[in-house]
Amino acid sequence: MNAPHPQKVAGIDAAVPAPAHTAAPAPVTAGTAPVPPPHAPGALLQDRLAGWVSDLTTLHELTERLARTTSLDEALQELLRAGAALVGARRGLVVLEPADRQGPDTTIGLGLGRADLGHIETVPRSATSFGRILDGLPGGDHEITEPDLFAGDGPDPRHREVAARLGYAASYALPLSAETGGRLGAAVWLYDEPAEPVERQRHLIGLYARCAAEHLARLLEVERTRACMATIAEELLPSRLPRVAGVQLAARHRTGPRGGGDWYDALPLPDAALGLAVGAVTGSGPSAVAAMGRLRASLRAYAVMEGEDPVAVLSDLELLLRLTEPARSATALFAYCEPALRKITLAGAGHCPPLLVGQRRTEFVETSVSAPLGMLACWEAPSVELQAEPGETVLLYTDGLLHRTGDPVDRAFARLHAAAAGVPRSLRRDPDALVDHVLRTVLPDGLDSADSEEDVVLLAARFE
Incomplete structure (x- = not known):
């Protein structure tokens, strides 16, 4: 008889690999319950389920906090904070630049001041990960990982100069795209040392970014409507x-x-x-x-x-x-x-x-x-x-x-x-x-x- 397959949770593959060998059963003392070996399939399944529950709980809390934001700037700041926690970074920036060119265009930083963002803007756009995403350059339709900006020849010299000046050595970027509004912008998180998110972190930030993009698309429409109504009202005064x-x-x-x-x-x-x-x-x-x-x-x-x-x-x-x-x-x-x-x-x-x-x-x-x-x-x-x-x-x-x-x-x-x-x-x-x-x-x-x-x-x- 075939054993039942464990249920999949939130699209995460729940398959458990079969053990490489069968361990000898542990001796059982009278009056005590048998203790499963540390690598038993049941223990692995429990550990994996516990990890899934923890991940889903974290995503739920972060998306709930995002859903409570009512303005575009507030939502972008929350996106940066949550993303930094998920990928293990301290700083980052999000560039809002809708593909329909109807605005609003803005850049918001996490742990980066206006002067820092100004330095990053001096880097040739095609040499930045967010620039490749926003301009539709090759490789810009999905995540862009730069685990070590100073390894080998590295990126553009100006980019390396700015990275050294601001003190970051690696970056991880994601496009922000909604089903209804298309491409909205790009988010980039910066690491102080050479690093990159592991597969589990990439999966979580991908789920969160899709949810965030839909929320941003709704707030973007609200912001545009508000600006339009304010303009009309002011023109009538x-x-x-x-x-x-x-x-x-x-x-x-x-x-x-x-x-x-x-x-x-x-x-x-x-x-x-x-x-x-x-x-x-x-x-x-x-x-x-x-x-x-x-x-x-x-x-x-x-x-x-x-x-x-x-x-x-x-x-x-x-x-x-x-x-x-x-x-x-x-x-x-x-x-x-x-x-x-x-x-x-x-x-x-x-x-x-x-x-x-x-x-x-x-x-x-x-x-x-x-x-x-x-x-x-x-x-x-x-x-x-x-x-x-x-x-x-x-x-x-x-x-x-x-x-x-x-x-x-x-x-x-x-x-x-x-x-x-x-x-x-x-x-x-x-x-x-x-x-x-x-x-x-x-x-x-x-x-x-x-x-x-x-x-x-x-x-x-x-x-x-």
């Missing part, structure tokens, strides 16, 4: 702020990965006046960005025709929104400014009140409570007049600034007020410095640039 006598302007805009509907505008008006507007369209993604562009363009037209009456401007905008975007609502605030008189007339539709920042006062402007545009059959609310003092700044913003804090609304308003009141006197003369300080204070620790569904807009006007 002012390319530069106008120069108007008697007032200095500054603006900041942060958008989420899907693109949102928050916007701002500043436009010169007849009689040396200035129109300021901020608003937010409900929703996110391409449709919200498109709706934002239409509303902003319409508001500019209404502001030119009847900007001295902010209520009329927002009433016209509400009618347009109700007729053309019946399933969407929006908040908006429009201010008609006369810089020579430092006089501001404003009206808001469901929008946050502006903040007045000066040397002697920091306070919210009291505006009438009103519904957002598109929420009522007919919108109208009284306007508010404000007289600014010389050197005071009016700060307009969207509610995304408050929502990104994660605090309740009242605490978020208090945080914004404290941030504006705490602007150093030396910065209050510069609206750019003022909005940067407020943004960093209200959203510390990178919250202003972190991925979020909430857009952020700040528009500051300092009156001289």
Whole structure:
């Protein structure tokens, strides 16, 4: 009768070689169990199974850590760290250069600084393992092992010079290719001494690299979509702020990965006046960005025709929104400014009140409570007049600034007020410095640039 074959695990060949000879049975003492010889097939099988379980556990942990990464840079760093652990290296680099030439192209190092990566880039591309992979040169379609860069004639002289300078003597490179996205780039790990990964290490890193490439392909599409949406949103906003006598302007805009509907505008008006507007369209993604562009363009037209009456401007905008975007609502605030008189007339539709920042006062402007545009059959609310003092700044913003804090609304308003009141006197003369300080204070620790569904807009006007 044939003995059953051991089961294969995760594609690893589970065949066990037959022993070369049969060992004599060990003597059995009464009352004790027989001890199998150290090279018995059962012991070999147990050792091999234990190795497979250990390898699979390691791969599972590493792929789980990789799957938790949400940005391309974070995933590339995790790829380098995990690969270094699998092949027994300390340093490495990954070159992201998608074959479709649509970017983004980047190089990230592990244990290598910017200067080190710069030195490696001085090596002729065809002399580097990642260059041969990325350019499709002979041998670049699979792993490239260079166990001793200084043995014999070695590689390109410049490569040897750079290797000696950076202190590495061997390298192991793998292409990063996904089934859907094709070639994405190449990863290279560097050894301090002549070395190369053994067959087991190559098998593990090969499995991990295939999984990593698919994850990178997904993140790459997300990154491209995000960059595309950010570009479209920025193109729909002012390319530069106008120069108007008697007032200095500054603006900041942060958008989420899907693109949102928050916007701002500043436009010169007849009689040396200035129109300021901020608003937010409900929703996110391409449709919200498109709706934002239409509303902003319409508001500019209404502001030119009847900007001295902010209520009329927002009433016209509400009618347009109700007729053309019946399933969407929006908040908006429009201010008609006369810089020579430092006089501001404003009206808001469901929008946050502006903040007045000066040397002697920091306070919210009291505006009438009103519904957002598109929420009522007919919108109208009284306007508010404000007289600014010389050197005071009016700060307009969207509610995304408050929502990104994660605090309740009242605490978020208090945080914004404290941030504006705490602007150093030396910065209050510069609206750019003022909005940067407020943004960093209200959203510390990178919250202003972190991925979020909430857009952020700040528009500051300092009156001289």
